[in-house]
Amino acid sequence: MANGEKNVWQMTQERLDKTMDMLGLKPGIQKYLREPKRIIEVTIRVQMDNGEIDVFKGYRVQHNADRGPTKGGLRFSENVTLDDVKALSALMTLKTAVVNVPFGGAKGGVRVNPKKLSLRELETLSRQFILELSPNIGVDTDIPAPDVGTNPQIMAWMTDAYSIQQGHFEPGILTGKPIELGGSQGRDEATSAGVVFTVLSALKELNIRKNNLDVVIQGYGNAGYNCARILNDLGFNIIAVSDSGGAIYNKNGLDPQKVLEHKNKTCSVINYSESENIAPEKLLELECDILIPAALENQIDENNASRIKAQIISEAANAPVTPEADEILDENNILVIPDMLANAGGVTVSYFEWVQCCQSYYWTYNEVKSKLKQVMERSFKEVYKLHKDKNVNMRTAASLLALGRVADVVSLKTTRSFCY
Numbered sequence: 408m409a410n411g412e413k414n415v416w417q418m419t420q421e422r423l424d425k426t427m428d429m430l431g432l433k434p435g436i437q438k439y440l441r442e443p444k445r446i447i448e449v450t451i452r453v454q455m456d457n458g459e460i461d462v463f464k465g466y467r468v469q470h471n472a473d474r475g476p477t478k479g480g481l482r483f484s485e486n487v488t489l490d491d492v493k494a495l496s497a498l499m500t501l502k503t504a505v506v507n508v509p510f511g512g513a514k515g516g517v518r519v520n521p522k523k524l525s526l527r528e529l530e531t532l533s534r535q536f537i538l539e540l541s542p543n544i545g546v547d548t549d550i551p552a553p554d555v556g557t558n559p560q561i562m563a564w565m566t567d568a569y570s571i572q573q574g575h576f577e578p579g580i581l582t583g584k585p586i587e588l589g590g591s592q593g594r595d596e597a598t599s600a601g602v603v604f605t606v607l608s609a610l611k612e613l614n615i616r617k618n619n620l621d622v623v624i625q626g627y628g629n630a631g632y633n634c635a636r637i638l639n640d641l642g643f644n645i646i647a648v649s650d651s652g653g654a655i656y657n658k659n660g661l662d663p664q665k666v667l668e669h670k671n672k673t674c675s676v677i678n679y680s681e682s683e684n685i686a687p688e689k690l691l692e693l694e695c696d697i698l699i700p701a702a703l704e705n706q707i708d709e710n711n712a713s714r715i716k717a718q719i720i721s722e723a724a725n726a727p728v729t730p731e732a733d734e735i736l737d738e739n740n741i742l743v744i745p746d747m748l749a750n751a752g753g754v755t756v757s758y759f760e761w762v763q764c765c766q767s768y769y770w771t772y773n774e775v776k777s778k779l780k781q782v783m784e785r786s787f788k789e790v791y792k793l794h795k796d797k798n799v800n801m802r803t804a805a806s807l808l809a810l811g812r813v814a815d816v817v818s819l820k821t822t823r824s825f826c827y
């Protein structure tokens with residue numbers, strides 16, 4: 408186990424404690440917010456293609472529902488543990504509060520390698536899982552979404568299973584659905600569009616001109632590719648990208664669409680003709696203006712943080728920078744836009760999708776994009792102001808803003824003295 412044997416949930420609780428101490432919250436509120444509100448553990452039965460029954464473990468953790476229905480993705484991965492899900496559910500509480508959408512935080516998952524299942528087995532597992540969760544989720548209580556290992560097709564099967572059980576079509580029960588089933592325009596690129604809005608806001612605050620800035624992106628999946636495409640369209644120079652197969656570099660800039668076509672053909676970005684292959688560990692340390700980690704957690708740690716040369720890091724991935732690395736990046740005056748703010752575009756457009764489903768009234772792509780821009784720019788400004796006013800880094804500022812919002816609501820719901 409990394410980080411001196413502490414697991415991710417213990418580390419999350421320590422971070423929550425530290426922020427709540429800084430906010431001076433009452434001990435009772437601290438005790439309440441450091442625990443999930445509800446933990447659901449289910450055993451899912453699936454008849455496999457060979458006729459045998461197999462059994463999978465599934466979880467849903469609803470961390471906090473004080474600001475609204477809980478919200479967060481469902482992950483299908485062999486590595487899912489209850490502690491991971493608890494930690495990710497708390498991060499969702501912070502994420503929804505930073506961007507001030509009226510949701511709480513939740514997360515779920517099934518311990519399974521979806522690639523080892525046939526399409527029929529995957530569909531059965533998805534339908535069974537949502538039915539097992541159904542007594543504890545609902546349009547006004549808890550609204551799941553896709554995450555690692557799940558996708559819009561899985562959301563479609565789940566929405567159908569839930570709707571059949573309820574006796575009517577209920578598109579607001581899940582977000583990240585295909586557009587034909589009540590999905591939102593712009594949901595595919597929402598996380599990356601949000602990352603880009605935070606980068607543009609940071610450049611404005613730091614008085615850096617947008618001309619010819621060099622960008623490095625780690626990860627070339629949904630988040631990484633869409634960041635590359637949007638930034639390239641805005642005139643940024645994407646000089647290096649990577650995926651699990653390796654990294655490529657071209658100091659004159661890569662064409663994101665052509666790189667994607669190459670990746671789709673060969674399963675990796677490496678060996679793309681208009682670039683040179685470089686060692687993946689060198690990618691993060693390249694001379695550049697903006698670095699976007701869009702792959703895995705813990706990629707920038709105490710071993711490589713001092714060699715990072717970017718001026719701005721915007722965390723498309725969740726938790727790509729360790730706490731030790733954060734301190735080194737602070738000392739080197741690198742502005743880190745934390746995950747709970749940088750990648751909150753995804754949950755923001757999920758909120759828009761839920762609003763549209765609840766109203767049965769759907770918005771255009773431009774309407775979604777312009778509302779997302781407003782939310783991301785406003786949220787960045789609020790976090791940046793706190794970062795300056797309190798002289799803390801952006802991660803601490805975002806946590807203070809988010810937990811402060813949740814604690815205010817909790818405190819309003821409890822008895823306290825006041826004057827008429």
Ligand code: NAD
Pocket residue numbers: 598625626627628629630631649650651652687701702703704723724725750753
């Ligand atoms: P994805 O599965 O589409 O893409 C992940 C990419 O990372 C792939 O290109 C993969 O090859 C690459 N990768 C894996 N290991 C790597 C390594 N060691 N070095 C370099 N690249 C590596 O996933 P995604 O949806 O793009 O998500 C990426 C990150 O962003 C995750 O941390 C996810 O939690 C976070 N995130 C995504 C969204 C979203 O809406 N997609 C929202 C919030 C946060």
